[in-house]
């Protein structure tokens with residue numbers, strides 16, 4: 001996708017996105033697009049290339065989706081982070097036909113392309129809108145579990161942070177899968193290939209020629225740079241890059257990497273999928289819901305879909321690949337008879353394979369909302385409102401950090417904390433995050449109806465060590481926020497406002513718990529018989545079915561999960577097409 005060439009686009013209030021949407025949906029043709037651009041007084045250079053690309057995509061996709069074929073070589077469910085990386089590579093196999101099924105719509109809404117507005121997508125049609133059921137760990141609060149429902153999946157509505165997994169994460173995956181291709185050095189090679197890194201070149205860790213644009217937070221908020229000065233003043237390491245060497249288990253703070261280019265989100269859809277959408281072998285069916293898998297014995301032969309109120313079956317000549325994410329992938333398996341037989345029976349579903357771990361091992365990172373300060377003077381947030389961050393170990397003996405501190409240039413508070421302290425809306429937060437949770441939950445079917453959302457039983461903070469790790473993070477956040485280096489940005493500490501200990505701290509942790517929306521682990525990869533997928537991402541006990549998304553993580557990576565899911569998509573492409 002071409003970048004903006006005219007800085008008036010900075011004030012266009014979604015104008016370009018609206019035109020893009022009209023062009024892609026066929027409501028406007030290329031000539032109309034160019035006429036609108038010229039009439040609005042914008043220079044046509046750059047936009048001509050954009051119009052050509054979008055027109056080629058529109059023409060191809062309109063043609064391919066007029067009537068879907070009865071069969072494709074690969075049927076992929078979901079256009080999320082991992083799927084985009086997979087299809088971006090797989091499409092190079094010109095003789096392989098690929099259908100990608102997406103329940104949501106195209107990604108051209110202004111709130112998708114504008115990274116400063118990412119949170120305005122939550123609760124809209126671009127969000128599945130799940131909520132984890134109340135549990136004692138969060139003082140019986142129900143915690144929202146937002147997830148992208150749009151082309152690009154989470155990468156189209158997320159906070160744009162590009163954080164690569166720790167060496168220890170990937171080494172653990174290599175051990176439990178019995179396959180070194182999941183290990184750190186293999187992962188590094190893939191990241192070097194996929195990145196178009198805009199920061200200081202680093203031949204070992206960073207790539208420059210790949211499809212994924214990532215940059216250190218551009219023109220960061222002075223709060224972010226001052227936080228880094230505060231870290232130095234208290235003796236915490238400040239790193240040049242929050243990826244790279246940090247991945248080898250180091251603690252430290254830095255400006256974050258973001259997938260923002262010229263002020264626009266470069267989602268995984270824009271990075272990987274758009275460049276192949278004008279190819280004749282790639283079809284994207286939006287507003288199409290995968291209801292269940294179609295099986296012949298233990299072989300998956302296709303997918304039953306609902307499209308425009310009509311149900312039909314699309315066959316897969318080669319394989320079906322589920323990329324529907326950490327909640328929807330196990331749901332689809334269970335609806336199709338792949339899951340715990342006793343549980344399925346309760347919903348009248350006959351088990352094809354008694355796969356007891358489908359939906360188990362649910363993990364997500366917790367973000368505490370939060371420690372909050374009122375500033376002397378308000379400055380609007382920049383980029384995705386989160387520009388500086390750091391990783392810490394709550395205990396010195398840990399091999400890799402388990403705590404992540406995130407500065408948020410908004411008064412980020414949980415429901416309870418927000419009510420209790422009512423922070424002024426000019427405030428900023430320094431939030432403690434739990435990135436190596438020990439608590440595990442599960443996803444269960446609510447019914448056998450594909451339209452029903454499943455039960456998300458997250459059981460957050462059910463392990464006492466998770467409470468301790470967050471309490472440690474909160475103490476460090478308060479030390480930093482109240483340090484002399486931050487004084488220009490602090491009129492007063494609003495939340496919690498004083499040192500907390502014992503039960504008061506525990507309640508603060510539990511009442512403040514929200515998530516980062518990194519649902520993972522529900523179809524874990526492993527070499528043991530109980531694992532849901534093997535190292536080649538094949539579903540155990542089933543033929544013709546693989547999974548490539550956040551659900552395959554045996555243990556959630558200890559960082560925000562988009563970059564890890566992109567790695568999973570790339571690995572899937574390597575497995576299917578080693579030479580491409």
Ligand SMILES: Cc1cc2nc3c(=O)[nH]c(=O)nc-3n(C[C@H](O)[C@H](O)[C@H](O)COP(=O)(O)OP(=O)(O)OC[C@H]3O[C@@H](n4cnc5c(N)ncnc54)[C@H](O)[C@@H]3O)c2cc1C
Pocket residue numbers: 077078079080081082083101102103104122146147148149150151152153154155157158159160161162163288289290291323324325326328329332516517518519548549550551559560561562563565
């Ligand atoms: C609000 C928010 C903020 C986040 N912030 C960050 C961040 O800043 N950095 C970061 O690294 N990570 C972030 N994440 C997490 C990250 O985006 C996800 O971990 C990642 O996108 C998951 O990738 P995935 O491939 O597993 O699936 P997803 O990206 O979730 O994609 C799954 C796709 O499948 C589609 N789908 C599901 N079920 C069906 C069905 N039955 N039929 C048809 N289509 C279906 C969905 O609509 C979706 O498009 C955030 C997530 C959210 C929701």
